[in-house]
Amino acid sequence: MxxxxxxxxxxxxxxxxxxxxxxxxxxxxxxxxxxxxxxxxxxxxxxxxxxxxxxxxxxxxxxxxxxxxxxxxxxxxxxxxxxxxxxxxxxxxxxxxxxxxxxTFTKTRTFTKTRKLTKTRKCTKTRTFTKTRTFTKTRTFTKTRTFTKTRKCTKTRTFTKTRTFTKTRTFTKTRKCTKTRTFTKTRTFTKTRNFTKTRTFTKTRTFTKTRTFTKTRTFTKTRKFDHISPVLSALYWLPVKFRIDYKILLLTDKALYGLAPEYLRDLISCYEPPRLLRSQGAGLLAVPKIQRSSAGGRAFSYKAPQLWNNLPEYVRDSDTVSIFKSRLKTYLFSLAFGN
Structure with missing residues (x-):
């Protein structure tokens, strides 16, 4: 107390x-x-x-x-x-x-995406040309010439030579001339030109894209003493032991990239061999020495590097956290169920 x-x-x-x-x-x-x-x-x-x-x-x-x-x-x-x-x-x-x-439960989800694109282009070009040219040329010429010439001459001559002569001569000349000339010229030209141009284009393009996705998940009822591993595998559930390793490895990856708290980053360090070895650039972590495996083996500073070094290289070299999580779960799933 x-x-x-x-x-x-x-x-x-x-x-x-x-x-x-x-x-x-x-x-x-x-x-x-x-x-x-x-x-x-x-x-x-x-x-x-x-x-x-x-x-x-x-x-x-x-x-x-x-x-x-x-x-x-x-x-x-x-x-x-x-x-x-x-x-x-x-x-x-x-x-x-x-x-x-x-x-027996079978869940089938079928997605059928059909995209039917029909493009129809109907172009009708009609060009009608009507050219009518009418020329009417009328030329009327009327020439009228009227001439009236009147000449009246009276000549009187008187001679007195014991004899008296009186000569009177009267001349009247009248000339009337009428000349009429009428010319009528009519020329009519009619030119008609009809042009009709019709161009019809029909372009039809049909695209049909069909994508069918079928997801089938089949579960069989398990009784009390039946094995549960096939059901966990169908549900894509990791067993409890592997879920614990998943959480530790995820914290380790975040600590290496500076996404975890500082006190976790201080517990791990990169492995540096005393001499030049091929494992120098493999991204391994230093595993500290412990005295008791029952107590020291459960520490994060020991368990995290041990699990990290056992991972395949393609899992450790993931660029982002999301890619690491996907690859890590796939790897642990293969360890748990062997597929």
Missing amino acids: LNLADFSATPGSAAKNLGVIIDSDLAFDKHISNVTRTAFLHLRNIAKLRNALSLHDAEKLVHAFITSRLDYCNALLSGCSCSNLNKLQLVQNAAARVLTKTR
């Missing part, structure tokens, strides 16, 4: 911090028992509603109430005893059985 400012404090065997129950020997027995008890409570409630839910909606409920609890702070469970990890694995197995309740 401890006395702190006149208050007596009794040391306990476990303490709760951020939802994680930590015991004195870091076995996490009480924490795992609490997680399994709460998970089974929610799983029973989901099982009552399973007949009224579709697979998609039931899977959302399982991830919200079951998977989230299995993944919360699961990096602390690295190196725990197999009995404790088996308890968590039983929760995941039960969730898979509740989710795949039917005898």
